[in-house]
Amino acid sequence: MYTLLKQFLINNMKVDEGELDVFCKRFRHKTTKRNEILLQIGDVCPYIYFVNSGCLRIYMLDVNGKESTRFLVTEGRFGTSFPSFTLQEPSLAYIQSIEPSDVLYISHYDFNKLFDDFPGWEHSYRIGLQMDYIASIKRIESLITMDAKQRYQSLMETNPALIQRLPSKIIADYLGISQETLSRLKSKK
């Protein structure tokens, strides 16, 4: 149950085996169904998730009520509606498990206690946060500076498995292109 989280910690933090167990036991465990909604828009996000298997989607509704995918979170990564979880304010996004998923989760209070109880966590969380922030900026950059073909090629380079395993509708939405364009780009490979 904690294998991937332990691996994540060993890769990113100076901890001994005993501390690893104490750290991991702060997290609770659940399995989710395909398309299960874990957070509604307007609710304060109580948890940050760590994905053991499956995929979480964080998405919003645009001005016309159309779904717009902000992030896709796969195995071995943390994910949440970050502004809502961090500031404990109503969320502008849904969290949905787009595949049947196996996740660990921890409350806002317990998550913040990790910083007090495990001094090495501050450093490794800061490094992870930098990477998430960079991913978010690169997302904005790619939406602004790349055309459909370049965005598709970029995803093919960084996460080709995602294109295979998720529905075309979600991938097209994530890339900000139409399903027809995605289908055309796929057939050219």
Place this chain on the structure above:
Amino acid sequence: MYTLLKQFLINNMKVDEGELDVFCKRFRHKTTKRNEILLQIGDVCPYIYFVNSGCLRIYMLDVNGKESTRFLVTEGRFGTSFPSFTLQEPSLAYIQSIEPSDVLYISHYDFNKLFDDFPGWEHSYRIGLQMDYIASIKRIESLITMDAKQRYQSLMETNPALIQRLPSKIIADYLGISQETLSRLKSKK
């Protein structure tokens, strides 16, 4: 020269007066002209800046070569081409001082040494990073979920001074709306 940076540190970090001076002296100082380019696209960003006065603009070129403003950094805030500075890779964005500005700056190497030499800095930088990451997500959210009028009203609530002091072209671009729409929204106030 270090007044604003010291205030920032006192607000965000446990430090005594002696440490504050040592910390601040790691930064160098310069003044910039209106529209001076501090970083070119394609160069590795060597510095992170702290703005004493004035305003830095981080902007990219879209697929049609049109300027697209990613961030505006005003007094008392840190700013850089974050992916390029953090990963020391070529930048996809320019940094420009859009007003005559007074800034402090520090190299990538010296910035990372701050984490070793000032243990409290890891915590306060993490908190600042969270706020920058949230600002970036809220930027994406507002571009997706709000129409022109809502985005303008949101900026009026969070940073009305910016609308007064910067050229309409920059504000319109930052909000992702046309100058005509911005002018119409301004006249309605």
